[in-house]
Amino acid sequence: MPAKILPPPLKPGDLLRVIAPSGALREFEAxxxxxxxxxxxxxxxxxxxKIDDKWGYLAGTDENRRQQLAAAWQDPDCRGILCARGGFGSTRILEDWNWPNSGLPKWLIGFSDITALLWSLYTAGISGVHGPVLTTLVDEPDWSIQRLLDWVEGSSFTPLKGCGWGGGVVNxxxxxxxxxxxxxLLGTPILPHLDGVILALEDVTEAPYRIDRMLxxxxxxxxxxKVCGIALGGFTRCEAPPTVPSFSVEEVLRDRLGDLGIPIVSDLPFGHDSPNAALPVGVEVTLDGDAGILAIAHPHY
Incomplete structure (x- = not known):
């Protein structure tokens, strides 16, 4: 799969637009x-x-949130889009959506429900960043904040270390x-082609049987x-109630993924609970399933 277009590096003084494309904003202090x-x-x-607009559990109507995204993407002065929070709702605005031609591509930064926007943008050939939203960034350790800034400003990443399950090394x-x-997104046009992909997955507050069902x-x-490797981040607050017979989430992950015959690394520091190390979408990486390392190539602008 060809490398994706990286937006131009950001620099202090650039204009960034803050939008709420998913759930209603609740964590105002953060x-x-x-x-x-x-x-x-x-x-x-x-x-x-009206960043605090509410329409049920959504941050405004679908049309309003779609207009937010389109206006930010088409603004010639805007160099990046920061998502306020996740929750739910971004898939609703992707119905009949095409990324407008805005000249230079720009950064899109978020995670959780923003996954749908990041993967849609990836299918359009542009790399975004799976990283903290504006209700979680303040809770990140200094190294994680710096990692996000380093990437969007054109610097390289240090590798992430997790727990290797074996399987060798793959690019x-x-x-x-x-x-x-x-x-x-399975079975929808938003799902990218997965040949040659290293999936990096995380989740929160999903009981082990739900993780099992999804996998x-x-x-x-x-x-x-189709995928050639899997990198697993945090699966936090995913315990079953103590009175319910259950596998642990770790046992489910091993059972559902451990027989695929590909390199897998778990316990990498990204996901819903800090730290949430920034990960670029659509760049070439090396996954070492023996050493437990995810290494990302230097950005090529």
Whole structure:
């Protein structure tokens, strides 16, 4: 699979647009403090009007959220798009959606429900960043914040270390995302081609049987037969109630993925609970299933 287009590196003074394409904003203090992290770096942040709009559990109607995304993407002065939070709702605005031609591509940064936007953008040939949203950035350790800034400003990443399951070493195209959101993209036009892909998956507050159900769907769909490696981040707060007979989430992951015959690394530091190390979408990486290392190539701009 060819490498994706990386947007031009950001630099202090650039304009970034803040949008809420998914769930309604609730964590206002964390949001404001994360805004200040970007501003203290020298960036100009423009927050959409009515960022606190609510339509049920969504941050406004589908049309309003779709217009937010389109306006930010087409703004010639905007160099990056920061998502306020995840939740649910980004897939709703992707119905009949095409990424407008806006000249230079720009950064899209988020995770969780933003997975759908990142994967849609990837199918359009542009790399985004699976990284903290503006309700979680402030809770990240300094190294994680710096890692995100380093990547979008044109520097390289240090490798991430996890637990190797074996399987040798493979090079492939990194496709990070939330397991639940990604599972609901199976069978849709948003799902990218998976040949030669290294999936990087994480999740939160999903009981082990739900993780089992989703991974079984991936197996039955044939999607897992196409990927060449799997990198697993945090699966946090995924314990079953103590009164319910259950496998652990670790046992489910081993059972559903351990027989694929490909390199797998688990316990990598990305996901819903800090740290959430930034991962670029669509870049070439090396996954070492023996040493437990995910190494990302230097960006080529």
């Amino acid at each position: 949001f404001e403090r994360s805004i200040e992290i970007w501003r203290s770096r020298g960036y100009k942040l423009e927050i959409i009007p 492939g195209t990194l496709l990070p995302g939330n397991l639940t959101v990604a599972t609901h 079984t769907q991936w197996r039955l769909s044939g999607a897992l037969s």
